[in-house]
Amino acid sequence: MPSPSQTLVPSRLPLVQAPMAGGPSTPELAAAVAAAGGLGYVAAGYLPPEALRERLDRTRALSSAPIGVNLFVPGPREADADAIARYAARLAHEAERFDVALGDPVWDDDAFAAKVDLVASAGVHTATFTFGPPPEAAVATLRRAGVVVGVTVTSRAEAEAAADAGADLLVVQGTEAGGHQGTFDPGEPNSTPLLSALEAVRSLGLPCVAAGGIATAEDVRRVLDAGAVAAQVGTAFLCTSEAGTSAPYRAALLEHRYADTVVTRAFSGRWARGLANRFALEHADAPGGYPQVHHLTRPLRAAATAAGDPDVPNLWAGTGWRSVRAEPVAEVVRRLTADL
Missing domain, CATH: 3.20.20.70 (Aldolase class I)
Incomplete structure (x- = not known):
């Protein structure tokens, strides 16, 4: 039994x-x-x-x-819309570099x-x-x-x-x-x-x-x-x-491209641990607001992954x-x- x-x-x-x-x-x-x-x-x-x-x-x-x-x-619908708008403005140059538009920072269930x-x-x-x-x-x-x-x-x-x-x-x-x-x-x-x-x-x-x-x-x-x-x-x-891990994600892990992991809200507006790539480090003060920030950055992250650039997408990883x-x-x- x-x-x-x-x-x-x-x-x-x-x-x-x-x-x-x-x-x-x-x-x-x-x-x-x-x-x-x-x-x-x-x-x-x-x-x-x-x-x-x-x-x-x-x-x-x-x-x-x-x-x-x-x-x-x-999660809660409430988020600081002004802070998210300022974050979007900061990310405009990143989106321009990949020729994509940032996503609409909406709440959904x-x-x-x-x-x-x-x-x-x-x-x-x-x-x-x-x-x-x-x-x-x-x-x-x-x-x-x-x-x-x-x-x-x-x-x-x-x-x-x-x-x-x-x-x-x-x-x-x-x-x-x-x-x-x-x-x-x-x-x-x-x-x-x-x-x-x-x-x-x-x-x-x-x-x-x-x-x-x-x-x-x-x-x-x-x-x-x-x-x-x-x-x-x-x-x-x-x-x-x-x-289903992407090629740049795999390479970053196997080649130890980044020195450590970091807990950040930069990608989704919710705290998450991933490899400490450029995006995570440069946007360490990103605002909260999930899933709003997730939707905002999603096209950018997808475009960077498609371009083979590991410095921009979320590369979630634990301390091991x-x-x-x-x-x-x-x-x-x-x-x-x-x-x-």
């Missing part, structure tokens, strides 16, 4: 592929992780519902194993309700939420469909709110994590290390998946010894053949990025679970 943790994280190995919206997460990546014994995830962020359905159908065609889906909880309904009908095992606790109606919809509900948290207070919302499990994210920080309050960056965050939420009794800077077998063993039921890994998969290798998913999983 499976243990409760095996029911909530139903993979052979206690390893979860982090959902990485915006390109790196692909059906091929999720399916390959599942085939290697981990739990694969489809990232729903930024995808229209019809595109999400296609991703789920493709993943199902590649694998019959349980999979997860991650959704972004809509990322088709949240439609995606919840889609996920509930898609036969997925787990739905996790990032940027806040899911609304009661969303939890009820997923529960009726038998979907396990998880919430990304960075603190004890957020974990308590997630528990109150009906979470079955917590994805505990440390400051080491690459990509967007899952803080409920977008105003302040998360500065809590992963092991400290795990310790802070342990007494709540909910199973915890540990996320943030996990890049080696020793890292995986460390978080399992700290009480996590699984380790969630994203950056380590970025340079696999199955990932120096361990990234160009190798198949199966080898990444083997390497990360070697101590188990």
